[in-house]
Amino acid sequence: MSAELRGPQDAERWLCAGLCLARQEGLNPESLTASVPWLLATLAEAPDLPPPALVADLGRLVSGVPLSPALPVPDTLPRLRTAVRAYDDHVLARLAAEPHLDAVSSALARLPEALRPRGVAFLAARVLTRLGFTGGTALSPGLARRVLERPPAELLQTGYTALREPGSGAALERLAEGYEALASAARRAQALLGDAEAFTLENLEHLQGKAQRMALEQAVEAAEALSRTLPPKLRARPVSSGPTPTSLEDEAAFPQGGFASVSNVGSLENLVTSELVYMEDEPTLDLFDVRYVEGELLYYTRDESVAVRRRRVITFAVLPGLVDARVKDTGVRWQRAVVALGLVLCLVRRLSAWLTAEDLRFRVVFVQDGKGQSPLEAERGLCELLLREWRERGTAEVLTAPDLDSVLSEAAASTKRSRVDVLLVDAARHGAQGAPGSHDAREADARVGLQLVDLSGPSPHVRVLGSKTVTREPQDAPPPESPWESWTGATLELARSLL
Template sequence: MNTELTSPQDTERWLCAGLCLPRQEHVTPEAVTAAVPWLLALLAESPALPPLAFVMDLGRLVAGVPLAPSAPVPDTLPRLRAAVRAYDDHVLGRLAAESHLEAVSAALARLPAALRPRGIAFLVARVLTRMGFTAGSPVSPALARRVLERPPAELLQAGYTALRDSGASAALERLTEGYEALASAARRAQALLGDAESFTLENLEHLQGKAQRMALEQAVEAAEALSRTLPPKLRARPVSLAPLPTALEDDAAFPQGGFSSVSNVGSLENLVTSELVYMEDEPNLDLFDVRYVEGELLYYTRDESITVRRRRVITFVLPPGLVDARVKDAGVRWQRVVVALGLLLCLVRRLSLWLGSEELHFRAVFLHADDGTSPLEAERGLCELLLREWRARGTAEVVTAATLEDVLADAEARTKRARVDVVLLDASRQVEKMFHSTGPRVGLHVLDLGAPSPCVRALRDRREVLDSRKPEPSDGAPRAGEHWEAWMGVTLELAQGLL
């Protein structure tokens, strides 16, 4: 049974006592001062707070400050002391061993100083969500601000007094329940950190509001979930396109033109430095001169070969009809359009890994509506954030186009120097018929999002359309998880079709 904080005095004791339990050797007023901005930022995230020491511990952990889980717990209720020990083992131990901790710490360190409290508050909220923690204590923001604005030394003194005060039983019971709930939730959680946290922190400076941040988190979570369904490696099918010289402006990005071997022919600037041991100070002829005349000195030689790689252009087309996919289907955690963007990110990541020896270029093209408007402007901004890493490298771009004909004409022109694939993400089927007018050298794929279970239709030629959708059950009722299974299936089919 959950204990309620029924009075402002109980809430104040709960807050102050929580500040005295972070897992470090000595809790100092300076540590409390550093944590107050994190706590105030967390109040803006959620009015229901976990034990405050958890916020302090997580903030110090991602900042690279070592914790001290073996430090003694202040003298208080035996049940609270046992709960803190369980919290040490199951929460802090799990967090310290998380494989994504280093990426999260690096992303947080790159944030401007003014944004770091907001980043830590976001991280705390995400970890609690991953754990399924629901035992937070509702706290009035006004009361919490008033308490946290007091001098840190005074807060610590009040907290240690509350830990030993028999009259603060309600606050201590609530604090104990919070720690027990944290330990229990961490034991059940599959992972406490993931790609979504590091990805969102890297883009936190560019996010416009909480709605866009939540959409980014969900798209990355969807990409992470779809990626787990793909095999580590897939074999690319053979292609007839020959390797082409890499563009001149890209030459510096590849390991070419360095020293490749040793020869007895070359210039003095490439002389092997060990040859200098044959030089002597005497004015007479030395062994170095003899070796030079005889052509026996050794020189480094450079590899001046041209870098050649196959070129690949993969274009994802998102027409305005995709607004019909802003729906949430049974058995799927995210909106259909959010999962589609997660699938796009998943394919970009995996294809970049599988086709690392080729010159890849990804394009996400958003089409205008007939009246010239951009119904998918929010999705376009989200896609720019999802592909920011590849856009910074110059291997991806997010653009707009007036019509599908313009996109297909551009794809046809690119086939002269690259293998080109076009993937249409469509929920209306109104633009799919235009694919049949494209040249045969462009690989065409349609991801049909017009139903809860998506399907892939690969146009191998202009007469045959392969549909991956399974027939509906005779009674018309979908099985539990059937729609998500369809998403996993189309992800694998698209990955195989694009290789």
């Protein structure tokens, strides 16, 4: 039977004693001061707190302060001492060895100082979610704030006293249960940190409220899940078009130029500096002058070769019918529209890694409806955050277009200098204006690779548009896949077709 905190005094003892169990060498009032804003921000995230030392330890760990899990546990309840040791072995050791810890720490360090407590609170909530931890202790926010606003020295004194007092049994038993639940959950968890945490922290300053933050987390999680189903490498299909010289304004994006050799022809600013030894202070003719007149001085010469790469433009045309995909299907953890954005992020990441030898550009275009409105404005803002890294590099852009015809016309115009692929993403029902069924008869430029990602049902389907080939269903059709298997299959099909 779980122990319950019977009143404000037990809650105060639980909070102060929990702070004194932080695994940091030389715990003192100064070091405790940094933990208080983290706990207050965590309390704002959810009223149920884990053992307070978890928030303090996690905050120190991602802030670059080393922890000391081998420290002796203060003299207290034997069950609590054993639980803290298990927490050291299964939670702190796992966190310290997480491969994403450096990325998370770097993202937190780049946040403004005022946002870092919120970032630590977000990380604590995400770690608890990944653990599946449900043993939190409900505290009154007002009581917790009154306790945490006391001087740090008083908090430590109260905490160490509570750890030794016989009358603190309920608070100590509750702490022991929390530590045991953390250690037990950590034994079963696959990972405690991931790309979603680093990605969200990098964009935390730009997120508008908790709903957008959750949508961003889920889209990144969906992208991770889809990416895990793809092979590490895929073979690109051969192309008939030749390479084109890259535009001069892009010359800083990849190596070119620089000194390549030495010649006796050149300008004085490229003179090899060792030639200056031939100069003399006397006003008479020196050896430097003779070598200059004879053309024997040495100059550095530059490699003036033109960088040549194939141009690729991949356009994701997100049609207004995607509003019908704001539903959650059985067997899929996220909304259909969220997985669609995760699919875009997954393809951008993988194609950027696979097509490093090409001048690759991504365009995500949100098409307005017939009334000139943008029903997917929330998804557009989320997509800007998801692709912020590539937008800052200049390799991706998120746009709005009045209609699909303008998107296709621009794609056709780009084929003069690039290979162009367009993916239509739609979820409108068949038979509606602009619905997936109405796209099959669309005539596209033969030089544009046009495909449709049909999200009108739980299972996505990918179709090539404008193709004269008729696909026949086999006699013995396989049983229908689950929605998630359809998502993974569609992702692999799109990745292969875009290479």
